[in-house]
Amino acid sequence: MSSEAPTPVLYQFYKSVASEMVRIAFSLKKAQYIKEDIDISVGQHKSQEYLKINPTSYIPAIKVGDQIIGEFTAILEYIEEAYNYSPHLLPPIPDFLGRARVREILxxxxxxxxPEYRAVTHLKEEGDALLKLFQDTLENSFKPLETIISQSSGVYSVKDTVSIADIVLFVMVNSYMRVGCNLSPYPTIVKVFRNLSKIPEFVECAWYNQPECPESQKSAKDSGHLG
Ligand SMILES: N[C@@H](CCC(=O)N[C@@H](CS)C(=O)NCC(=O)O)C(=O)O
Known part of the structure; x- marks a missing residue:
């Protein structure tokens, strides 16, 4: 990214999991960006104004100059390519299998x-019934991920270098911890999460460390069990 390039705007919300992923990627690259809050809890993402920015209505989206990019996977890969310096968020070429592994997890x-986590957040269930829905959702993605990551991981998800796979893993675990899930059946995922929790850029960008997060919500970060 050249020094004259415009500072990107990130349309985001502190509690949005995909926004958290983009914050971490920018932060690891030490890249400046401007945060523009879109409060999905009051439906701001459905406003005519935001639909003109991102026709899918989802956050996150980024604006670079006069161009808007939506979809968190595209944004994460854009950040890696546009900020083409260390730390790289994909294994280096020619580690094509390592790169494919990261993209598989992504x-x-x-x-x-x-999609499954988001769907459950829209349901009306409460208490144990809601927790069971989150726990079932967790199983659908974490069972295969545990198998895959137990074969690829070292300190992090794919060997010993932080990658986009770790960004998504950290945020996924954070989201299920917030709603009270039990992650102890996924020891490799928990091991990697604990290692990532030692990296300041990950923790600083987590939902509970955003200035917009009300004090009263912060303790929910430890509602679940890591085992
Ligand atoms: N397809 C989008 C989905 C992103 C997404 O699910 N964003 C959530 C916040 S993390 C959202 O905008 N939710 C609003 C809603 O569910 O109405 C992507 O890959 O970026």
Whole structure:
């Protein structure tokens, strides 16, 4: 990214899981960006104004100059390519299998985890019934991910270097911890999460460390069990 490039605007919400992923990617690259809050809890993402920015209505989206990019997977890969310096968020070429592994984990998070997690947040269930729905949702994506990551991981999801796979893993675990799920059946995922929790950029960008997060919500971060 050249020094004259415009500072990107990130349309985001503190509690949005996919927004958290983009914040972490920018932060790891030490890249400046401007946060523009879209409060999905009051339906701001459905406003005519935001639909002109992102026709899908989802957050996150980024604006670079006069261009808007939506979909968190595209945004994460854009950040890696446009900020083409260390730390790289994909294994280096020619580690094509390592790169494919990272993208496999990214794809599971966008096709299984995120749509299912989002769907449950829209349901009317409460208490144990709601927790069971989250726990079932968790199983759909975390069972295969545990198998995959137990074969690929070192300190992090794919060997010993932080990648986009870790960004999504950290945020997925954070989201299920917030709603009270039990993650102890997924020891490899928990091991990697604990290692990522030692990296300041991850923790600083977590939902509970955003200035917009009400004090009263912060303790929910530890509602679940890591085992
Ligand atoms: N397909 C979008 C989905 C992103 C997404 O699910 N965003 C959530 C917040 S994390 C959202 O905008 N939710 C609003 C809603 O469910 O109405 C992507 O991959 O970025």
């Amino acid at each position: 794809s599971i998070s966008s096709t299984s985890y995120l």
